[in-house]
Amino acid sequence: MDFVESLAQQKVGRQAFNQYSEENFPGFFTTKLNLLLYLTQMKQRKPKTMLLGEAPGYKGCKLTGVPFTSERIISRSNRFDLFGYSEDIWDLLEERNVKLQTESTATIVWEILEKYNFCPLLWNSYPFYTYDKKNNKPNRQPSNKELKEGQKFMVELIKLFKIKNIIAVGNSAQKTLNLSGIPYYPVKHPAYGNKDAFEKEIKKLRGEKKIS
DSSP states (O other), X not given: OHHHHHHHHOOOOXXXXXXXXXXXXXXXXXXXXXXXXXXXXXXXXXXXXXXXXXXXXXXXXXXXXXXXXXXXXXXXXXXXXXXXXXXXXXXHHHHTTOOOOOOHHHXXXXXXXXXXXXXXXXXXXXXXXXXXXXXXBSOOOOOHHHHHHHHHHHHHHHHHHTXXXXXXXXXXXXXXXXXXXXXXXXXXXXXXXXXXXXXXXXXXXXXXXXXX
């Protein structure tokens, strides 16, 4: 898919990391393949809603290439028939005693999506990993410049998938959509103790049939 290749070619700033780029990341083949498979599977599902987050987490999308996922999430098939390693891969992992990374946000999001049988297209406002080396922070909020750079990828996905509704998870997502003039439903980011609020808002939107 041209979309994935354009992500891989995107230049990023000094405190950002393109996890799809051969120049930046030794695991680029895995992240690109995972994302391509995910987008192909989602294209078949024809989602009408996008769940838009902030940026890849260092234990999540940075390693997997798929927004709101961790190695643990992507290793197992779910109720939507997405993801899942083959038995051969599982045997190899067990043989080598490989520990798969987990990420709290990814775990919460997928628990709630499966609970409410809701499978939106997942994306991030800035699709590349951001960090703060100066202050030794493994994650940081994307800058306004980065959010503007990420806009084009978000808009392209909205067009490719003919998305009708968008849920903005957290402030960065809201800022990106405000810059784009695109209407959205704001919800709390599930991190930092907001799991119950996030679930309540998703449940309410589903109950009111504003998202599908």
